[in-house]
Amino acid sequence: MRRLYSYFRSSASFRVRIALGFKGLPYEYVPVHLTKDGGEQFVPAFRALNPDALIPVLDDDGRVLTQSLAIIEYLDETHPEPPLLPRDALERAYVRAFALGIACEIHPLNNLRVLRYLVRQLGADDDAKNAWYRHWVEEGLASLEARVLAEGRSGRHVLGDTVTLADVVLVPQIFNARRFDCRLDHVPTLMRICERCLELAPFVEAQPESQPDAE
């Protein structure tokens, strides 16, 4: 029995949903509402599963896994086909660095709890909060666009014409960027890659609006 604790809007959950779909692995969707009643992630039953109070959590037949990138690497190791990481060590490093360029450099700054701290502790108003959000997204994506152009290794996807972990992490970040009206005209290569991904079922089926808890 495979269960994914997820929230439709969570981009980290979105990454794992894409990976599960890409591998053709069925799962039960367990919604964890991050804002209702103070946040279902803080309920003791959920914290017992994950002390971080973060989603996604994957319960793989009783084995509880956290952190989206660790979950995806686990899925890739236990279900190698089709692969989400190339075989070559250098290409793996390139794909992982791209994914971390989003997972470490953009996404953590725009997490719900961080935005709340800005408002509650630092007194940021809506404009200041949105400017913060857009700043990290626009700057972070610009770096990745520059890298992709400098490397010249992209095709339909971030690395050549094959879906990798890099695409799996890119697409949810673009969804977040759109939701917060970030500028995206400065990253045309990334946008083209995102469009190509959205021609594929695992990406379409994993998108927020297709989830059972979508509002």
Added chain:
Amino acid sequence: MRRLYSYFRSSASFRVRIALGFKGLPYEYVPVHLTKDGGEQFVPAFRALNPDALIPVLDDDGRVLTQSLAIIEYLDETHPEPPLLPRDALERAYVRAFALGIACEIHPLNNLRVLRYLVRQLGADDDAKNAWYRHWVEEGLASLEARVLAEGRSGRHVLGDTVTLADVVLVPQIFNARRFDCRLDHVPTLMRICERCLELAPFVEAQPESQPDAE
């Protein structure tokens, strides 16, 4: 020829220094001063190497690698002994999730550029900036302490008695925490693990004060 672009205080560089030492791999240390003259990471020659303007960067005989965790996985794949990741997929996921619990949940919030944004754009004073820093460190480490206790899998190190990627990421974060006077008495297990690590040469030799650019 192996070159590491590093700054003595950078905890992401510290991680890679530990990994290189643990694998017994010699390297040339290239200092990149993050604050002098507006930051050497913004110099065009460095940006050509890494458009993110972030360290560490590993130049492995002309192959340029970025993002500390991707670099360490690459080193572990190309120099498997001694290993920094366990063989078992579930244990690998556990170790990676612990490392990401620092690399995604704590460290990105306390990066130099983020602290600068707080001060320059949001008008945070020194007290507010330090409170922000300590908040994410203390809360993030508390989650990791809770996880380690709940799992009951730690010994001398995060997973049993063997050094893994989890320890490699933990120790630099504790150094950062000390530098900013964060509370650490609530994470005794993590502190004990850190002490055990600092009995080992690769950790001692990689610490900030032992680097050629230490001030």
